[in-house]
Amino acid sequence: MRYLTAGESHGPQLTAIIEGVPSNLPFSVEKINFQLERRQKGHGRGRRMQIEKDQVKVLSGVRHGLTTGAPITLVVENKDWTHWQNIMSVEPVEEGEARRRVSRPRPGHADLNGAIKYHQRDMRNILERSSARETTMRVAVGAVARQLLEAFGIQVAGQVTQIGEVVAERIELPIDEQIEVTENSPVRCLDKDAELKMMQLIDNAKEDGDSLGGIVEVRVEGLPIGLGSHVQWDRKLDGRLAQAVLSIQAFKGVEIGIGFEAAGKPGSQVHDEIVWSEENGYTRSTNRAGGLEGSMTNGMPLIVRGVMKPIPTLYKPLMSVDIDTKEPFSASIERSDSCAVPAASVVAEAAVAFEIARAMCEKFPSDSLDDMLENVVQYKAYTEQF
Numbered sequence: 357m358r359y360l361t362a363g364e365s366h367g368p369q370l371t372a373i374i375e376g377v378p379s380n381l382p383f384s385v386e387k388i389n390f391q392l393e394r395r396q397k398g399h400g401r402g403r404r405m406q407i408e409k410d411q412v413k414v415l416s417g418v419r420h421g422l423t424t425g426a427p428i429t430l431v432v433e434n435k436d437w438t439h440w441q442n443i444m445s446v447e448p449v450e451e452g453e454a455r456r457r458v459s460r461p462r463p464g465h466a467d468l469n470g471a472i473k474y475h476q477r478d479m480r481n482i483l484e485r486s487s488a489r490e491t492t493m494r495v496a497v498g499a500v501a502r503q504l505l506e507a508f509g510i511q512v513a514g515q516v517t518q519i520g521e522v523v524a525e526r527i528e529l530p531i532d533e534q535i536e537v538t539e540n541s542p543v544r545c546l547d548k549d550a551e552l553k554m555m556q557l558i559d560n561a562k563e564d565g566d567s568l569g570g571i572v573e574v575r576v577e578g579l580p581i582g583l584g585s586h587v588q589w590d591r592k593l594d595g596r597l598a599q600a601v602l603s604i605q606a607f608k609g610v611e612i613g614i615g616f617e618a619a620g621k622p623g624s625q626v627h628d629e630i631v632w633s634e635e636n637g638y639t640r641s642t643n644r645a646g647g648l649e650g651s652m653t654n655g656m657p658l659i660v661r662g663v664m665k666p667i668p669t670l671y672k673p674l675m676s677v678d679i680d681t682k683e684p685f686s687a688s689i690e691r692s693d694s695c696a697v698p699a700a701s702v703v704a705e706a707a708v709a710f711e712i713a714r715a716m717c718e719k720f721p722s723d724s725l726d727d728m729l730e731n732v733v734q735y736k737a738y739t740e741q742f
């Protein structure tokens with residue numbers, strides 16, 4: 357399975373093409389829209405999310421509720437585009453105000469490096485594509501991957517475990533809970549005391565013209581043993597998950613299982629003992645490895661965490677340099693999120709779901725769901741008697 361996304365933040369629409377989804381998979385548009393709605397919410401989001409109402413249109417690869425095996429095309433409209441039609445026009449428009457040219461790069465963004473690399477004196481041509489608006493399509497694609505995983509009883513869930521300096525108490529995420537952003541769960545954190553503090557911190561940061569990052573955790577259960585491989589660097593599942601999560605805008609670190617904590621502990625407190633029982637077969641007495649050993653799934657829950665940096669656009673702006681005059685300036689502000697960690701946790705769930713679905717399609721024949729189901733059942737029977 358592979359996918360590409362296209363589309364600008366303020367262009368007419370966003371597009372994704374996914375190839376390699378097995379045929380005959382029951383396909384639900386509502387399930388995609390449900391995930392899209394989850395991504396739009398969360399305490400700390402800016403005004404743009406009040407304009408957008410992300411809903412997917414499926415333009416290929418699905419017929420009468422089932423995938424056909426052909427590439428699946430998904431599109432989501434940018435409602436804000438109506439306000440940007442001239443600025444984002446495909447046809448040339450006159451120099452001047454109509455273009456809303458950007459000559460002042462924002463610190464922490466792709467603007468300056470992208471402009472130099474792609475020979476663009478108007479940095480709008482960079483920022484429109486580097487924007488995290490693109491994560492809409494990653495979530496849409498991830499929602500298709502989740503539907504494939506569901507067919508094998510594999511579930512994916514996510515939560516926020518840290519915002520700024522507020523660290524949530526470690527509470528195991530119930531795998532069948534898709535935490536939605538509601539009045540009772542504005543930050544998607546299971547530790548409700550910490551969540552109140554997180555909200556306060558976000559409000560304070562917003563008032564101070566500042567921004568916040570945090571940590572998100574994704575959990576996957578129901579995995580067969582042996583997804584990924586130890587034999588080649590680019591088949592190692594830990595490396596692939598890290599790439600999937602680190603490629604989300606503003607993500608700067610990934611850990612699996614106890615991750616960075618392992619550095620400060622002796623081996624006896626890091627590795628998990630192997631046990632066997634008639635009922636469960638081979639398991640581990642602890643799960644510090646987070647479900648991966650030797651870059652392959654070991655059947656235990658997969659635990660992946662990602663660190664998101666604070667949003668770079670600040671209402672109390674940082675200094676930068678105008679590329680026309682080379683004069684210093686203090687960045688001007690239109691609108692921005694002050695904290696997008698709750699939304700990003702939904703994106704991280706999607707990124708992990710896609711990578712796991714891809715690994716499933718590599719491990720098992722995957723032209724059709726029928727082939728795949730048959731092979732997964734056989735493989736599970738084999739692992740049980742191993």
Ligand SMILES: Cc1cc2nc3c(=O)[nH]c(=O)nc-3n(C[C@H](O)[C@H](O)[C@H](O)COP(=O)(O)O)c2cc1C
Binds near residue numbers: 464491665668699
């Ligand atoms: C869901 C989400 C929403 C974001 N919203 C904003 C935003 O409103 N303003 C902003 O400056 N950056 C925002 N970002 C982060 C930038 O897109 C990102 O920092 C930038 O593209 C530079 O990429 P890098 O941080 O990965 O280097 C958001 C990121 C995510 C995942």
Ligand SMILES: C=C(O[C@@H]1CC(C(=O)O)=C[C@@H](OP(=O)(O)O)[C@H]1O)C(=O)O
Binds near residue numbers: 402403487488489690
């Ligand atoms: C549009 C989304 O997030 C955007 C991501 C983003 C950025 O720079 O990454 C900047 C903001 O864009 P705008 O300036 O249009 O408000 C966010 O709103 C979204 O998540 O759907």
